[in-house]
Amino acid sequence: MTDKYEQVIELAKRRGFLWNSFELYGGTAGFYDYGPLGAMLKRRVENIWREIFVINEGYYEIESPTIGIEDVFIASGHVGGFSDPLTECQKCNEAFRADHLVGDVVDNPDTLSADDLTVVIGKHNIKCPECGGALGKVYEFNLMFKTSIGPGGKRAGYLRPETAQGMFVDFPRLLKFYRDRLPFGVTQIGKAYRNEISPRQGVIRLREFTQAEAEIFIDPRDKTHPKFSEISDIALILYSQEGQARGSSEKRTIKEAVQNGIIAHEFLGYCLARTYQFLIRVGVSPEKLRFRQHMKDEMAHYAVDCWDAEIQSDRFGWVEVVGIADRTDYDLKAHAKQSETELNVHVSYDKPVRIERFAVKPNMGILGPRFKGKAGKIANALKLLKSEDLSGEIIEVVVDGEVIQVDRGAVSFENISEEVHGETIIPHVIEPSFGIDRITYSLLEHSYFEEEAKAEEEEEEGKRIVLRLPPEVAPVQAAVLPLLTRNELINPANEIVKALRKAGILVTFDDAGTVGRRYRRNDEIGTPFSITVDYQTLEDGTVTIRDRDTMKQVRACIDGIEDNIYDLIYRGKSFDEAGRKV
RNA sequence: GCACCGAUGGUCUAGUGGCUAUGACUUUAGCCUUCCAAGCUAAUAACUCGGGUUCAAAUCCCGAUCGGUGCACCA
Structure with a gap:
């Protein structure tokens, strides 16, 4: 079907x-x-x-x-997270997610490497859930091209x-x-x-x-x-x-x-x-x-x-x-961490805000010689302390799991009142x-119609395939067709083609076969408007414009045809306004 | 990646271990033609690829590729 x-x-x-x-x-x-x-x-x-x-x-x-x-x-998570650990049954060749298979015996399968998973599978004697066969080595399949x-x-x-x-x-x-x-x-x-x-x-x-x-x-x-x-x-x-x-x-x-x-x-x-x-x-x-x-x-x-x-x-x-x-x-946080660069924005307040805060000032002249390389970290830890932490003669801070004792004299502190003009935030x-690609395919599908088209005086019905694309997305926007393959009709048609191209309209010229066949050809690719030059054109300088969807026609002047078509395509001009009914 | 099914001109398709591989539509050239394809004449154009069996393979076998379906996968 x-x-x-x-x-x-x-x-x-x-x-x-x-x-x-x-x-x-x-x-x-x-x-x-x-x-x-x-x-x-x-x-x-x-x-x-x-x-x-x-x-x-x-x-x-x-x-x-x-x-x-x-x-x-690495920052985006694609290196680690965009791949799946797979293992295949040696007997039936079925592929499985290795981390799923070990879920019952390990608490955190997501954190294991492929090799770890291979070990776990071996240790717990995990078999193929389908056929009970032995499972092969676990490998990472990353969805990124490397x-x-x-x-x-x-x-x-x-x-x-x-x-x-x-x-x-x-x-x-x-x-x-x-x-x-x-x-x-x-x-x-x-x-x-x-x-x-x-x-x-x-x-x-x-x-x-x-x-x-x-x-x-x-x-x-x-x-x-x-x-x-x-x-x-x-x-x-x-x-x-x-x-x-x-x-x-x-x-x-x-x-x-x-x-x-x-x-x-x-x-x-x-x-x-x-x-x-x-x-x-x-x-x-x-x-x-x-x-x-x-x-x-x-x-x-x-x-x-x-x-x-x-x-x-x-x-x-x-x-x-x-x-x-x-x-x-x-x-932004992930890239900030990976690049070790702050990625944030300073946002100003409408009015500066005055705030009171407690500030600890470590005396680096004392801390430096005493603690050498650790001094910086100790100072940072001291700055986080509250006033009640600083009451004793000896102040204790924990740095890298180690309890450090600092003399009270190596630290000064005060209450500061300052104006704050804004704050630093990480945007969302x-x-x-x-x-x-999916959108382009979808609109082709939604535009595709097959209909039983019947010419007015004909008995037989034929199938008409038409792409009802919106005029502004149709790849070919207009077709210019001399009614018959005769030079006196072809010449004015070429002039129209030239005028439309100058206006930036993508246009095709087609004089092969009957005009009906050419209309159908254009229906199939979604050309919204067909302009036909006939013998009346030679008398009064008008052409017919045919609407793809309704197959209706209007007569309009060659003069200004490019603006007429442009307005139909881009400015939402209705087809009835494009000329007088035929 | 696994299993099953399939693959013939541009499109759709007929077909068989053996003559020049059907047919339709399309396309091209020309004729005809005064508004909704398929009127006339002619031309162009195909057996997915590789290997095997055979005197002979598009046809049978194996593998690959692509497509469809199911499983798995789908940040």
Whole structure:
């Protein structure tokens, strides 16, 4: 039975949207080429994303390397956590997660290395759960592609598994760029790589894919959004944690959802709404789009709240295409620790605050000669003491597990009153992360229609395949067709092509075969408008414009046709306004 | 990575241990044609790859690759 996926992929292959990569050499799973129409479609999707997140929100785009150094992915957790310890049965060859198998005999299997796990399996005589056969050596399968930087292979490099880390790593520079003020956002559209064990589901799970991500750094104490009112009335289909427990989703406005605590805060709600607007605009069907909240155990431990935009696909069911998470200060803290660099922001108070505090001043002139190398640590420990700790003649502090006694005379202290102008905070990160390939596939699927088309005076019905892509994402935006293959019609058609190209409209010219066949050809690739030059054109300088979806036609002047088409594509001009009815 | 199933022009497909490997659609060239594909003429174009069995393999066997399904995996 052919399902919609097959139909869409067949069309995509045949007409130059999507091709299996390296087909010449037999192909490789998990890689797809975008053909001429697919690449243009994807580019238009990306550009609408830019319009919304870069231009409208002011989150500038950066571009960081697709190869990252090891430190970056140690900090992000991908080196340690992005791999799974696997072991295979020597008898039936079934693969298992080694850490899962030893869960009953060890308390903390996550912390064990592959070698440790091999030892544990041997010691406890753990056998294959399927057939009872012996288990092989445990090995780490890391989902990152590894490479080496420079000659000698000494320095490890990894193809990035997400674009996000490049933006976290640039945090100090970005903070300066945005002149030390929160909130600010930064975006990146680019390739990411994951060496999937077994990629299936065609274009849904790729080893190389395109992400569009925004990292928005906000003040953790203020998760409201200044433009919240612009979107608060938008209603989304929400599949919340409670909804999933009940097994039903519900439609709610963003405002309601935030007020009722379903969505954690305004900022996240705002991102959900903009995501919705983006997806609808590029051609996802609203009824096949929902927002699913991560369950508590599914969410990363540091995340406050996380929502996935999911699109319904005929074959694959609900497919995650966007993840929107409040990642708190996790990433910045992790990179701060790994790089031993502070990653924070000084936030000024509206008015300086006067505070009283107790200050301990160790006398380094005494401590230094006496304690030598330990003096610094001792001084820091002393500074943390409270006034009641300093009452005796001998003061005790614990440094590295050792109790140190310090003479009272080596320490002075006082109550200080000072003005504080602000404080240092680590921003929280809101991260909407888009899978551009999945979105591009989804909108092909949602745009794909087969209909029984019947010419008015014909008896027989034929199948019409039409991609109802929104005009602004359609790879080919207009087709210019002389009604017949005659020079007197071809010449004015060429003039129209020239005018449209000058206006930045991607246009094709086609004079092969009957005009009906050419309309169908263009329907199939989603060309929204066809302009036909006929004999009346020669008399009064008008042409017909045909609408892909309704197959209706209007007559309009050649003069100004480029503005007419431009307005139809980009300015939401209705087709009826484009000319007079035929 | 395992198991099962599959792989024939661009697309879909027929087919058999043996002649030049079906057919349709598409495409190209030309004819025809005054608005919704498949009217005429012609042309182009395929047995996934490697090995084996055989006089002979696209066909049988083995392996690989890719695709589908199930298991496992999916930050």
